[in-house]
Amino acid sequence: MIVILKENPDRDQLAGFIAWLEEKGIQVHTSVGENHTILGLIGDTSKVDIDLISALDIVADVKRVQEPYKNANRKFHPHDTVVRVGNAQIGGGTLTLIAGPCSVESEEQIISIAKAVKASGATLLRGGAFKPRTSPYSFQGLQAEGIRMLKLAREETGLPIVTEIMDATHLPLFEDVDVIQVGARNMQNFNLLKELGKLRKPILLKRGLSSTYEELLMSAEYIMAGGNENVILCERGIRTFETYTRNTLDIGSVPVLKTLSHLPIIIDPSHASGKASLVPSLAVAAVAAGADGLIVEVHNDPAHALCDGPQSIRPEVFDTLACKLNALHKFLKTQPDV
Numbered sequence: 001m002i003v004i005l006k007e008n009p010d011r012d013q014l015a016g017f018i019a020w021l022e023e024k025g026i027q028v029h030t031s032v033g034e035n036h037t038i039l040g041l042i043g044d045t046s047k048v049d050i051d052l053i054s055a056l057d058i059v060a061d062v063k064r065v066q067e068p069y070k071n072a073n074r075k076f077h078p079h080d081t082v083v084r085v086g087n088a089q090i091g092g093g094t095l096t097l098i099a100g101p102c103s104v105e106s107e108e109q110i111i112s113i114a115k116a117v118k119a120s121g122a123t124l125l126r127g128g129a130f131k132p133r134t135s136p137y138s139f140q141g142l143q144a145e146g147i148r149m150l151k152l153a154r155e156e157t158g159l160p161i162v163t164e165i166m167d168a169t170h171l172p173l174f175e176d177v178d179v180i181q182v183g184a185r186n187m188q189n190f191n192l193l194k195e196l197g198k199l200r201k202p203i204l205l206k207r208g209l210s211s212t213y214e215e216l217l218m219s220a221e222y223i224m225a226g227g228n229e230n231v232i233l234c235e236r237g238i239r240t241f242e243t244y245t246r247n248t249l250d251i252g253s254v255p256v257l258k259t260l261s262h263l264p265i266i267i268d269p270s271h272a273s274g275k276a277s278l279v280p281s282l283a284v285a286a287v288a289a290g291a292d293g294l295i296v297e298v299h300n301d302p303a304h305a306l307c308d309g310p311q312s313i314r315p316e317v318f319d320t321l322a323c324k325l326n327a328l329h330k331f332l333k334t335q336p337d338v
């Protein structure tokens with residue numbers, strides 16, 4: 001349920017109203033807007049009398065929220081959420097470029113790629129240390145050593161680091177990681193999501209291979225229900241009958257998720273296509289659709305990459321692409337909303 005307050009509500013009445021709701025076991029989430037303050041009521045509101053609330057002096061309107069996601073719902077929080085990471089921000093009208101290799105392979109590799117993508121305008125560095133691989137015989141990532149190397153690359157470049165967690169028991173290793181990624185395969189690992197909800201660190205939550213928008217938002221809700229509101233959604237392609245591409249990029253997810261939720265949404269054109277040659281077009285489409293950013297796999301030697309070489313673009317390709325994406329984003333900002 002959401003309660004829209006009148007402008008400048010009486011403070012004592014408001015405090016009394018919130019205390020009354022909390023006594024009933026209802027959590028109250030306050031969102032202060034330019035004109036109106038909105039109270040999002042979370043919990044069993046079935047016994048709350050809408051007419052009684054509507055009659056209060058301080059209340060302008062009351063609506064029931066049908067969707068099962070509350071904290072992630074735009075109705076609860078009409079303004080875009082902006083997630084801040086060091087000097088970078090995700091959401092709120094900016095275009096954030098996250099780039100780096102699929103996996104951290106060596107100090108030299110991660111540092112040289114970090115320097116290159118930073119020079120091209122990336123504001124965060126990606127790199128997998130724990131890799132969810134389909135085959136147990138494939139490279140599983142450098143794990144703790146990989147995280148150490150990422151931190152070294154951060155020291156060298158100042159870029160905050162984004163890396164994937166596969167198991168809640170690894171959390172101590174992620175203490176000094178700037179953004180924790182939840183991969184597509186773990187989107188519904190509810191115990192992991194609950195643990196991440198206890199943190200206040202940004203979480204990059206990737207859409208599961210066959211998950212609906214509602215399932216993605218319910219996974220975000222798990223994190224937010226614990227009090228961590230720093231969630232970034234990521235569309236990375238879904239499974240369809242098409243096998244030419246690794247996955248099918250659901251570009252419609254951008255306007256849909258922006259309507260349903262206030263959380264920022266970024267696109268991963270690399271896992272969505274599986275082919276380096278397709279990455280630039282999908283990245284351009286993502287910006288055109290209104291994405292808040294991109295996470296792109298970049299490798300200095302794709303032919304010898306230990307993971308996802310075929311979908312990794314070279315630093316010089318990323319450089320040209322970043323220019324094009326920034327120019328397009330700037331141009332679109334000058335155009336009216338339609």
Ligand code: PEP
Pocket residue numbers: 102128132164182183184185206236268271
């Ligand atoms: C990744 O980003 O390295 C990754 C494994 O992505 P996804 O979870 O989307 O497959």
Ligand code: MN
Pocket residue numbers: 102103271297307308
């Ligand atoms: Mn990858």
